[in-house]
Amino acid sequence: KNQVEQSPQSLIILEGKNCTLQCNYTVSPFSNLRWYKQDTGRGPVSLTIMTFSENTKSNGRYTATLDADTKQSSLHITASQLSDSASYICVVNTNAGKSTFGDGTTLTVKP
Amino acid sequence: GAGVSQSPRYKVAKRGQDVALRCDPISGHVSLFWYQQALGQGPEFLTYFQNEAQLDKSGLPSDRFFAERPEGSVSTLKIQRTQQEDSAVYLCASSLARGQGTQYFGPGTRLLVL
Numbered sequence: 001k002n003q004v005e006q007s008p009q010s011l012i013i014l015e016g017k018n019c020t021l022q023c024n025y026t027v028s029p030f031s032n033l034r035w036y037k038q039d040t041g042r043g044p045v046s047l048t049i050m051t052f053s054e055n056t057k058s059n060g061r062y063t064a065t066l067d068a069d070t071k072q073s074s075l076h077i078t079a080s081q082l083s084d085s086a087s088y089i090c091v092v093n094t095n096a097g098k099s100t101f102g103d104g105t106t107l108t109v110k111p
Numbered sequence: 112g113a114g115v116s117q118s119p120r121y122k123v124a125k126r127g128q129d130v131a132l133r134c135d136p137i138s139g140h141v142s143l144f145w146y147q148q149a150l151g152q153g154p155e156f157l158t159y160f161q162n163e164a165q166l167d168k169s170g171l172p173s174d175r176f177f178a179e180r181p182e183g184s185v186s187t188l189k190i191q192r193t194q195q196e197d198s199a200v201y202l203c204a205s206s207l208a209r210g211q212g213t214q215y216f217g218p219g220t221r222l223l224v225l
Contacts, residue, residue: 004153034213041218041219042218042219043115043202043204043216043217043218043219044154044202044216045216046213046214049213089153089154091153097159097208098156099144099156099214100156101146101153101154101155101156102153103151103152103153104152104153106151
């Protein structure tokens, strides 16, 4: 059913470590892909957006990659902080403006 | 610059009751979206407005769900005869344009149907 699959479902890392979250999609026709951060009890906040022609985009310690051929994206978080603990959601948009959300990866950063 | 606001933040309803959830989008945002988010899952699309026109309601799960945006600004999502499976967080988002612009989300309304 879900055309956007994220892995892992959850992840626990120590503060200061790096991690990479994965997103595979089958949504088409592809327009753009966004990564959102959702803190507990809050709405999602956009981190990055990538179109078909872009294969990497950075936002501070967050770096997203996109391989439109294999329909895969990743979000790499460098030097994690406690405040990075949240759910990270991958969203694929079509040319018609339809958004399909993944179920997210729940990241816990421990001191 | 206020963001998207939603009210109430929490709502407890008895099964069979009607509820109304309000969304105040960012001023000037043409597009408004409603999503339903079950625990541990990503948001699921419910409906989309462009100004006051409801252009897409394909995600509404049943005819008990109704949304309106009569003046192209504030929107209300109404759920009639609530059922336990309606328990979820209802998120509202607004953007300058559908699909192309960043969607700015409100904090959501957590609905619990007993």
